Amino acid sequence: MQSKYDLIAQDLLSKIKHQQYAAGTFLPSEKQLGDLYSTSRETIRKALGQLEQQGLIQKIRGKGSIILDLQRLTFPISGIESFKELTQHQKLVSETQVLKQIKTMSPSHFNGLTLTSQPAHYLERLRLINQVPVILDCDYLLSPPITTLPKTAGENSLYEYIEQELGLTISYASKVVTVERIPEVTAKLLGLGSEQLAVVVRSLVYLEDTTLFQLTISIHRPDQFKFVDFARRTKVTQEA
Amino acid sequence: MQSKYDLIAQDLLSKIKHQQYAAGTFLPSEKQLGDLYSTSRETIRKALGQLEQQGLIQKIRGKGSIILDLQRLTFPISGIESFKELTQHQKLVSETQVLKQIKTMSPSHFNGLTLTSQPAHYLERLRLINQVPVILDCDYLLSPPITTLPKTAGENSLYEYIEQELGLTISYASKVVTVERIPEVTAKLLGLGSEQLAVVVRSLVYLEDTTLFQLTISIHRPDQFKFVDFARRTKVTQEA
DNA sequence: CAGTGGTCTAGACCACCTT
DNA sequence: AGGTGGTCTAGACCACTGC
Numbered sequence: 001m002q003s004k005y006d007l008i009a010q011d012l013l014s015k016i017k018h019q020q021y022a023a024g025t026f027l028p029s030e031k032q033l034g035d036l037y038s039t040s041r042e043t044i045r046k047a048l049g050q051l052e053q054q055g056l057i058q059k060i061r062g063k064g065s066i067i068l069d070l071q072r073l074t075f076p077i078s079g080i081e082s083f084k085e086l087t088q089h090q091k092l093v094s095e096t097q098v099l100k101q102i103k104t105m106s107p108s109h110f111n112g113l114t115l116t117s118q119p120a121h122y123l124e125r126l127r128l129i130n131q132v133p134v135i136l137d138c139d140y141l142l143s144p145p146i147t148t149l150p151k152t153a154g155e156n157s158l159y160e161y162i163e164q165e166l167g168l169t170i171s172y173a174s175k176v177v178t179v180e181r182i183p184e185v186t187a188k189l190l191g192l193g194s195e196q197l198a199v200v201v202r203s204l205v206y207l208e209d210t211t212l213f214q215l216t217i218s219i220h221r222p223d224q225f226k227f228v229d230f231a232r233r234t235k236v237t238q239e240a
Numbered sequence: 241m242q243s244k245y246d247l248i249a250q251d252l253l254s255k256i257k258h259q260q261y262a263a264g265t266f267l268p269s270e271k272q273l274g275d276l277y278s279t280s281r282e283t284i285r286k287a288l289g290q291l292e293q294q295g296l297i298q299k300i301r302g303k304g305s306i307i308l309d310l311q312r313l314t315f316p317i318s319g320i321e322s323f324k325e326l327t328q329h330q331k332l333v334s335e336t337q338v339l340k341q342i343k344t345m346s347p348s349h350f351n352g353l354t355l356t357s358q359p360a361h362y363l364e365r366l367r368l369i370n371q372v373p374v375i376l377d378c379d380y381l382l383s384p385p386i387t388t389l390p391k392t393a394g395e396n397s398l399y400e401y402i403e404q405e406l407g408l409t410i411s412y413a414s415k416v417v418t419v420e421r422i423p424e425v426t427a428k429l430l431g432l433g434s435e436q437l438a439v440v441v442r443s444l445v446y447l448e449d450t451t452l453f454q455l456t457i458s459i460h461r462p463d464q465f466k467f468v469d470f471a472r473r474t475k476v477t478q479e480a
Numbered sequence: 481c482a483g484t485g486g487t488c489t490a491g492a493c494c495a496c497c498t499t
Numbered sequence: 500a501g502g503t504g505g506t507c508t509a510g511a512c513c514a515c516t517g518c
Binding site: 029031041048059063065 | 483484485486
């Protein structure tokens with residue numbers, strides 16, 4: 001269910017996108033927004049907090065909430081987003097080729113962690129944008145919780161299948177991004193020549209109840225790789 | 241000033257780090273924490289929200305807040321952190337060589353954006369970890385707001401100088417990470433051979449009042465580059 | 481001084497999980 | 500049914516900004 005502050009955040013987001021609130025100007029004050037949406041100030045503040053988090057506005061004490069103008073290049077690739085969601089937002093012509101889909105055991109080491117090996121669906125997919133291969137995705141989908149994996153799920157959207165067909169809630173991920181030399185076979189798949197350096201993103205993805213369900217190794221063509229991020233300075237002192 | 245929920249978050253963080261609350265177990269309930277800290281539940285919720293954001297806990301409705309165990313490898317390199325802060329957290333032997341420090345004009349194009357060129361301090365610094373060069377940082381510090389820049393600021397911590405000496409508050413940044421071919425001179429500085437591929441991070445950094453104050457081009461040795469991230473799945477539908 | 485956002489409270493109702 | 504977190508309210512006081 002959508003909460004009231006989610007709806008307000010979405011409404012403000014769309015009003016910002018459609019320039020009803022212009023970049024560089026201030027939003028109505030929290031009190032005014034409370035009157036507009038007939039709600040309390042704390043609820044408005046939750047909505048504004050979401051927008052601030054995403055880098056759409058900046059709150060300034062004593063003045064108001066100003067609309068930022070970074071979105072021009074902020075397709076947030078940070079976060080957890082499926083390839084399908086990503087390309088759709090950016091309106092790209094994309095294609096996915098399923099190279100392999102078998103049942104196997106998950107690896108026992110990943111990102112420097114030791115994991116218990118367990119049954120999994122292994123999926124290997126080549127991603128193309130404008131007919132050019134850009135990413136090779138190697139996924140382990142653990143069973144449980146992913147017991148069955150129809151062939152169409154990999155071809156279309158894996159996350160759509162998991163969230164909508166299986167009714168699971170994807171919650172968070174930890175990722176490690178490195179640049180590595182890759183095997184010649186892999187380089188060929190991505191259309192790389194003698195240069196075998198690629199960007200490798202290794203992710204562990206978890207459900208709402210903290211169950212690990214996916215391990216992914218994502219190999220990107222370096223010349224096509226672009227990672228856009230918005231970050232806020234954290235004050236939390238991570239002292240020893 | 242530290243707010244009550246900041247203090248509570250820090251206290252919980254340190255208790256988690258010192259294993260007083262063990263990974264995999266539940267924190268006391270929000271009600272109990274409210275009694276423990278003699279505060280209202282909403283205040284406790286703000287503290288827990290911070291910890292959840294950083295990936296230290298996962299809240300589960302109907303059950304409680306469980307302590308996650310990812311931190312083992314989560315030195316959050318995402319976010320805005322100075323080189324000094326970064327190396328200190330990880331207890332590394334680091335060194336900074338200032339190669340150049342001059343007054344000039346800032347570039348008018350950056351990350352695909354058109355900016356107004358203005359006076360700036362240009363700073364070029366080579367970063368070494370364990371005596372090995374790993375990063376070349378090229379900074380433009382705009383004046384205003386950075387009018388004077390003592391030589392020591394670049395050698396020690398630039399952010400310390402800006403936040404503590406100048407009393408400015410660093411707030412947010414937008415970054416673009418790519419892999420690029422770099423000039424031979426630059427490659428030599430980083431100790432790279434014929435291979436001239438490097439990871440390039442271009443950042444725009446802003447103050448609390450949305451003033452842009454820093455443009456940075458950070459060139460990383462690919463074999464030393466490692467980016468660790470924690471991400472939560474966002475529900476906010478960024479529809480057309 | 482009035483207006484703004486930042487924090488905090490004490491209560492309420494709900495949805496969910498467990499027993 | 501009782502405990503948990505998720506949402507929402509109506510009010511309060513504070514710190515900061517601007518005039």
